[in-house]
Amino acid sequence: MTDSNVTLRVEKVTKRFGEFTAVDDLSFNVRAGRVFGFLGPNGAGKTTTIRMIVGITAPDKGSIELFGKRMSPALQDRIGYLPEERGLYKKLKIVDQLKYFAALKNVPAAEADKRIDFWLDRMNLGEWKTKKTTDLSKGMQQKVQFISTILHDPDLLILDEPFSGLDPVNVEFMIDVLSEFKSQEKTIIFSTHLMETAERLCHDILLINKSRMVLSGSLREVKEGFGKNLIALRMTGGDDILQDRSLVANTIKHADEMEVRLAGDADPQSLLKRLIEAGAVISKFEQIEPSLNDIFIEKVSG
Amino acid sequence: MRKFFAVVKHEYKRVVLKWSFLIGTLLLPLLAACFAVIPAVIFSIKGDPTRIAIVDPAGRIGSRLRENLSAERMSERAKKAAEESFGNMDASQQERMKQSSKQFTDSFVFVDYPYDPDKAAGLRDDLSNKILNDEIEAYLIIPPDIYAANAVFEFRSRKAGDFITNDSFKEALNNAVRSQRLADANISEARLEELSADVELDAKGVNELGEEKDSGGVMAASFIIGLMIYITLAIYGQAIMGAVVEEKETRIAEILFSSARPFELMMGKLVGVGLAGLTQLGIWIASAAVLVGFLAASLDAADIVSSIPSITPLMILYFLIFFLLGFFIYASIFALIGSMVTTMQEGGQFAFPPIMILLVGFYFSFAVVRDPGSALSFWVSIAPFFAPITMPVRILSETPPFWQIALAIFVNAVTIAGLVWLASRVYRIGMLMYGKRATLPELWKWIRQS
Numbered sequence: 001m002t003d004s005n006v007t008l009r010v011e012k013v014t015k016r017f018g019e020f021t022a023v024d025d026l027s028f029n030v031r032a033g034r035v036f037g038f039l040g041p042n043g044a045g046k047t048t049t050i051r052m053i054v055g056i057t058a059p060d061k062g063s064i065e066l067f068g069k070r071m072s073p074a075l076q077d078r079i080g081y082l083p084e085e086r087g088l089y090k091k092l093k094i095v096d097q098l099k100y101f102a103a104l105k106n107v108p109a110a111e112a113d114k115r116i117d118f119w120l121d122r123m124n125l126g127e128w129k130t131k132k133t134t135d136l137s138k139g140m141q142q143k144v145q146f147i148s149t150i151l152h153d154p155d156l157l158i159l160d161e162p163f164s165g166l167d168p169v170n171v172e173f174m175i176d177v178l179s180e181f182k183s184q185e186k187t188i189i190f191s192t193h194l195m196e197t198a199e200r201l202c203h204d205i206l207l208i209n210k211s212r213m214v215l216s217g218s219l220r221e222v223k224e225g226f227g228k229n230l231i232a233l234r235m236t237g238g239d240d241i242l243q244d245r246s247l248v249a250n251t252i253k254h255a256d257e258m259e260v261r262l263a264g265d266a267d268p269q270s271l272l273k274r275l276i277e278a279g280a281v282i283s284k285f286e287q288i289e290p291s292l293n294d295i296f297i298e299k300v301s302g
Numbered sequence: 303m304r305k306f307f308a309v310v311k312h313e314y315k316r317v318v319l320k321w322s323f324l325i326g327t328l329l330l331p332l333l334a335a336c337f338a339v340i341p342a343v344i345f346s347i348k349g350d351p352t353r354i355a356i357v358d359p360a361g362r363i364g365s366r367l368r369e370n371l372s373a374e375r376m377s378e379r380a381k382k383a384a385e386e387s388f389g390n391m392d393a394s395q396q397e398r399m400k401q402s403s404k405q406f407t408d409s410f411v412f413v414d415y416p417y418d419p420d421k422a423a424g425l426r427d428d429l430s431n432k433i434l435n436d437e438i439e440a441y442l443i444i445p446p447d448i449y450a451a452n453a454v455f456e457f458r459s460r461k462a463g464d465f466i467t468n469d470s471f472k473e474a475l476n477n478a479v480r481s482q483r484l485a486d487a488n489i490s491e492a493r494l495e496e497l498s499a500d501v502e503l504d505a506k507g508v509n510e511l512g513e514e515k516d517s518g519g520v521m522a523a524s525f526i527i528g529l530m531i532y533i534t535l536a537i538y539g540q541a542i543m544g545a546v547v548e549e550k551e552t553r554i555a556e557i558l559f560s561s562a563r564p565f566e567l568m569m570g571k572l573v574g575v576g577l578a579g580l581t582q583l584g585i586w587i588a589s590a591a592v593l594v595g596f597l598a599a600s601l602d603a604a605d606i607v608s609s610i611p612s613i614t615p616l617m618i619l620y621f622l623i624f625f626l627l628g629f630f631i632y633a634s635i636f637a638l639i640g641s642m643v644t645t646m647q648e649g650g651q652f653a654f655p656p657i658m659i660l661l662v663g664f665y666f667s668f669a670v671v672r673d674p675g676s677a678l679s680f681w682v683s684i685a686p687f688f689a690p691i692t693m694p695v696r697i698l699s700e701t702p703p704f705w706q707i708a709l710a711i712f713v714n715a716v717t718i719a720g721l722v723w724l725a726s727r728v729y730r731i732g733m734l735m736y737g738k739r740a741t742l743p744e745l746w747k748w749i750r751q752s
Contacts, residue, residue, distance in 0.1 A: 087552030
């Protein structure tokens with residue numbers, strides 16, 4: 001991987017708060033023009049890592065490189081950060097808030113005005129321009145916050161739970177906007193609990209748990225690494241076979257079928273053979289890819 | 303630097319464009335103007351003249367009284383009295399006197415009522431009837447013998463509550479009777495004046511440079527300056543705390559910190575709000591200057607204006623410098639508090655200690671006014687936390703040598719540097735700590751962390 005390919009390089013980064021190690025020896029790269037899913041349960045160290053990337057705090061050990069340079073305040077202008085816990089000034093007009101946030105990212109005033117009008121119209125918020133935050137619904141505030149994140153046309157977008165509080169229509173709309181960014185060769189780091197969304201949007205993922213990296217790679221690689229031992233099964237009879245722990249690790253019952261996870265070195269062929277021998281009537285036997293949700297649950301609880 | 307100015311501009315506009323600022327800034331001068339101008343306007347509205355009948359059996363007092371109540375004599379005497387007792391009168395008393403004499407002019411119409419000894423018994427009934435029939439408003443019966451022990455001047459008026467008229471009437475009557483007594487004793491009024499002239503007590507303060515200074519308005523002016531600085535520091539300090547708490551409460555801090563350095567953000571906030579404070583003080587000072595000018599012109603009494611202690615442009619510069627010193631001291635304390643608490647209510651509890659310190663400084667200013675040269679005045683006008691209030695008061699009541707002013711500025715500037723350093727360390731960590739208020743040991747840890 002060459003430097004021009006890599007937007008963000010996190011190398012052996014450790015961050016401690018007193019006795020507590022929030023991020024432990026974490027290394028990963030984010031490639032340019034990709035959507036990078038940064039996943040992990042609450043308290044895994046995601047927010048701490050993101051804060052180090054955007055330059056709010058500095059790592060105790062290790063280094064963070066952005067666009068091939070060591071992280072510095074000047075680079076902050078090229079990042080758009082939408083924190084998970086975010087807000088707006090309660091009593092300030094929407095347009096004034098956006099102007100202020102743009103000024104803090106060094107966007108010239110005239111340019112900022114143009115972009116604010118463009119994005120407010122685009123988000124159907126044109127008539128709310130001179131209203132105060134308290135007049136807006138939660139979803140509208142969310143969209144205003146999103147505008148403030150992209151006003152300075154950042155090269156790296158870091159979104160922490162960007163869809164929480166949005167209705168499905170607006171989620172689709174935001175995904176559309178994000179795909180424009182993707183097509184402009186901009187990099188997006190996307191942190192979320194919603195595995196379905198992550199699965200839909202992300203090229204690469206990184207899963208961390210308890211301050212450490214658990215899993216990383218492209219979505220394809222990750223899934224393939226897990227994909228050999230999961231079977232969707234619909235049948236009548238043969239239930240005894242599924243109790244054989246040398247063959248089946250566990251089963252999850254869905255409405256009209258079940259998901260069977262094979263034990264360690266068992267292979268699907270022998271399971272199928274045993275079921276047929278036991279006289280089960282099989283209407284569906286399909287080797288399936290695990291969902292990101294399955295992977296997440298297995299890795300985090302395991 | 304551009305981001306710093308963006309923060310300054312944002313904070314300045316946020317304070318200045320608020321209604322409370324506009325009201326506070328404009329209301330105070332307006333109130334002051336009202337207190338100065340409205341009484342003058344009201345007192346200048348003339349009532350209807352009082353028709354009065356004077357019954358003077360002896361025929362000795364009536365004509366003197368009429369003369370005393372004439373327009374020329376009234377204004378002449380008021381002017382003389384004002385000149386004589388000027389030192390003991392404040393502006394409002396003087397104003398009242400001037401207005402009353404003005405109003406008195408032409409406020410009496412004398413109704414002839416020839417005295418008829420035959421009808422002496424029904425005299426009072428007759429006069430009362432005239433009042434009831436609206437022919438006259440008042441009457442005065444002068445006793446036949448003004449030297450008699452039981453001599454009573456009977457004054458009956460429908461307008462008994464008109465204190466200005468009654469006062470002046472009583473004075474005019476007294477003077478008339480006195481003149482008559484003097485004439486009876488063969489003493490001229492001029493001679494009496496010579497005999498009863500007041501001694502002249504020349505009471506003026508002397509400062510260290512040996513210059514004389516009028517002590518009259520100094521006390522009041524020092525008090526006003528001290529109070530003004532105390533109030534503005536308390537208000538703007540808490541405004542800073544409110545702004546900091548809002549950014550923490552709404553989690554805007556996280557976005558801000560990902561865009562600019564915490565130190566830039568905090569200093570921008572302090573400077574922006576400080577400039578707003580200067581704007582307000584500037585408007586107040588300018589309107590005070592206009593008001594004094596107006597008073598001087600409208601009363602054509604340069605004397606009143608001269609009783610206001612002379613405030614030089616240098617003094618105003620000092621006031622502004624000390625206001626700024628005080629502002630940065632208290633604003634950085636309030637910024638520190640704002641970033642360690644989670645809500646405004648919690649902040650309110652912690653705001654108590656700095657407000658107390660501020661209040662103590664304000665109380666010290668009384669000691670400074672009473673004796674600006676004392677050792678206590680010296681120390682409190684240089685000490686950090688107190689000097690921003692006490693030094694301006696001291697400068698006004700008795701300007702200390704320049705080295706003391708410079709020392710106070712230096713000591714407080716160093717204090718600011720220390721406080722800003724502390725506050726910025728607490729700020730950069732505290733602003734991202736949600737959930738619970740920081741304890742003192744935690745605070746200490748944040749300060750020690752690089």
